[in-house]
Amino acid sequence: KALLDARRDNFVRQSLLSDEFLNFMQQNKKPFDLLMSYYECAIMEVETKFRVLNHELSLEYDNNPIESIKTRVKSYDSILKKIRRKNIPLNLRAIEDNLKDIAGVRVICSFPDDIYKLAESFLKQDDITLIERKDYIKNPKPSGYRSLHLIVQVPIFLQNEKKMVNVEVQFRTIAMDFWASLDHKMRYKKELSDEEVEILQEELYDCARQSAVLDERMQGIRDRITKKQEQETI
Ligand code: GTP
Ligand code: MG
DSSP: OHHHHHHHHHHHHHTTOOHHHHHHHHHTHHHHHHHHHHHHHHHHHHHHHHHHHHHHHHHHHSSOSEEEEEEEEOOHHHHHHHHHHTTOOSSHHHHHHHOTTSEEEEEEESSHHHHHHHHHHHHHSTTOEEEEEEETTTSOOTTOOOOEEEEEEEEEEOSSOEEEEEEEEEEEEHHHHHHHHHHHHHHTOTTSOHHHHHHHHHHHHHHHHHHHHHHHHHHHHHHHHHHHHHHHHO
């Protein structure tokens, strides 16, 4: 209890919660928690789809394309920050319509080609609606960030209704994910001076380029191994 209180106090302080937001949360606690539970359900649906694909592909190709899957529902703190940043009105409808990454699923693969194969199979499913696709693997961000982002809608079936829920899926290789977590660490270190950040950003950008080359080379090796296997089984 003490720990929870301390965490809540910390949360309130860190996010500089306005009275407006506190009131909103008090008045809408139940529907807000319900909305969050829909995101939890949508994450379960999407995660299961990837587990099924991984299972099928592992039988077919004798290798698991998915290294790991990470999921998260956006924290209250991050939701509030984004509402502020994007000037979104403080009501549940606006939050649901404008924040399309409250439910997040990250699919980590070993090789870039597996990312496209999985994304294609996932999007072919007739209950998945594509809302937005951003390919930062073919077109990396200026920071060097690489990943394939999809915003999709997936239905969840409740007692009396079918509800479409937005989910953001990020596909990365292990190398892309490794890079992004180090980049993330740098971004959120307040102790770093502007000059230090500038130097680290350059260094990180160079690492991103090298890691993209490494991904391609490793994939080339993998392809040669599987080709060899196929020839021997013919
Ligand atoms: P948002 O309103 O923040 O969602 O902007 P956006 O829709 O333009 O974002 P985008 O789809 O480009 O990226 C959203 C997510 O990708 C972020 O929340 C991060 O998880 C990740 N991301 C994007 N760019 C970077 C980057 O340069 N470094 C790292 N580490 N992560 C990034
Ligand atoms: Mg986004």
